[in-house]
Amino acid sequence: MKKKVFVSGCFDMLHSGHIAFFKEASKYGDLYVGIGSDSTISELKGRQTINSEQERIYMINAIKHVKQAFVNSGSGILDFKEDLIKLKPDFFVVNEDGYSPKKEELCQELNIELKKLKRIPDTGLPERSTTAIRTGGNCTLPYRIDLGGTWIDQPYVSKYHPGWAITISLEPIVEYNERCGMSTSTRNAAKKIWPYYLPLEKPEKLAEILFKFENTPGSTMISGAQDAIGICMPGLTRHYYNDGFWPTKFESIQDETTLEWLEEHISMVLLWPREKGLDLLSDTFINEENVKSLTTAADNVWESIKEKDLEGFADSFLKSFNAQVKMFPSMVNDRILNEIDKYKEKALAWKLAGAGGAGYLILVSEKPIEGAMRIKIRRKEML
Template identity: 70%
Template sequence: MSNNKKVFVSGCYDMLHSGHVAFFKEASQFGDVYVGLGSDKTVADLKGRHTINSEQERLYMVKSIKYVTDAFVNSGSGIMDFKNELEELQPDYFVVNEDGYSPTKKELCNSMGIELKVLERIPDAGLPARSTTSMRTGDNCTLPYRIDLAGTWIDQPYVSKYHPGWAITLSLEPVIEYNERCGMSTSTRNAAKKIWPYYLPLEKPQKLAEILFKFENTPGSTLISGAQDAIGICIPGLVRHYYDNAYWPKQFESVHDENILDWLEDHLFMVLLWPRPAGTDLLKETYINPENVKALADAADGAWQAILNKDLSEFSRYFKRSFEAQTTMFPAMLNQEIEKVIDSYKDQALAWKLAGAGGGGYMILVDDQQPKGSMKIKIRRRETGL
């Protein structure tokens, strides 16, 4: 029953499923629900793919749901494509799921006097959890993502030539469809789709990583993508790889112990910032020297040992040190907007870093409990076959 409050929600809502309906139902408990849909162009820009259903079809279906008062296609672009509609509607609440929260949305709502409510993804009436990602591809037909935990950038010879060291990556199941240009190795993942359109083969993951690395970096490439992206996608679990003035690592070590992987899932969380702006030049100013690269390598060593010991305090310390080493060498990873978000989490998390090369993307948080507005991760195990 309407209480005359206005509720705004926004999303793609492609391949409508029970999870979407449950979300609209829960949102309707706060008032009349108005839905802003991302345009076909916005979805393509953010997700790197075309929608299954056009914006006209998606609009027709969403409007047909009884929990929805009205729906429209957002007029803007990017992750804030709804800004014009929000200003016109002036809702009382903006409702999002955990993976739809971002500090930028929170800041906008605060400036407009709108209450931002973050809901958990809970299936309705005993139904199984659903996601558009799983429906689009089916079981075992979707490629992993990766996050870098420590030491990364050392997979570039122009870094490791000053001091050898390990990079640590974690392979993730695609429980959500992460945005493009957000530090989740989406460009390498898109290259992988050309070789394996639906799923990775199960055998010889290290060899698969090498194939992917060579496929993405064709002879004559002027900018070589680091091997850590291909390795994080192709090799399941927790992996570290050792670089010494070469593009391909000399050693690999993997962890598949369930206790350690569960521990990481309990203490690593992610928050969406925004896609890295086009034209961002991370190499315009660098401070790559033996002292700074050694700090990066030492931080990765400390982080690895802390993970094996499941020592949260030490892991947080070296996780933060690794990020500090990265941003010391590549200051363009940070900007005032990112530093502002980091400041907002300093009282909520033990440590933080940006996924990937920075400039935007996802922020990875370490803490003993899930920070408000963050989402959990799901580590890809060997047994899943993904």
């Protein structure tokens, strides 16, 4: 009897990359495909599907590599859990960017072998992703992650000690889930100004426009400026805050060797959404000593990157994260610490993307880490 193989995903706007994935997965046995319902995708991605669940099922069932396709019966990020229990497959197959700790835990619980595949197009075909197709192949609206100094863009932090925040702008090579740390709310605000593409000229001014657009007069909560800066300003940028919402100065690194070096040593792992009801400001320790630790670490992150000093980069990167947690201990809990423990032998350093807790785990390593997503930094485009 052939073994059973299960894969799950949106599979919206079906393309050759999906077919290559099905073909590779089917080598392990009869392939069963669970797709997210229209309502689940709307919840997780913050957008409507291009093709309805009925259309997606019809197309996937027509593919010769697929034994059977069905709509997952649940909701949320593990919408396939009950189907997995009922199907009892031998293998659960995911792409590198489809891996998550929850999937691994569930497979261990159900005694299912988790297989992680690399995104490799079939012979003679270009690499394909739904994100690239949806945007016409142009990376129009970037995401951003921070590498140091998170929280310094809030005046109630920088009033104790001024300092730099460091961000890198990311090409949307995968469609990152709506998670804290990826500035998705600011990115959604940007779509209202620039629905199709981000203008190329004057990125600093674009960032200021986006910041002011998102934070309208009378806003009770001011979104940090680093979100808008990270989206609009390409490459690696640091911005200096001194008891204000907008930075007083900028510095940028755009040379190719530095950006390639960062891409070689930084990867990301998907965690879970920020826990409902989490109040990061309910228990804080913001004072001169702790803020100075944060800013000193950010200074050392920047200098280590300039020198391409991996050991120094990892050390200061981790110190920056530890300084964040010392000021805002609610950022982490036992669940997050347990997840970090899984990478301590593989990574040199780690931190949560952004300041909201959970979301994505950013890893610094000497070599690529299996199952983690590689990043692609947005380069400065010439007019």
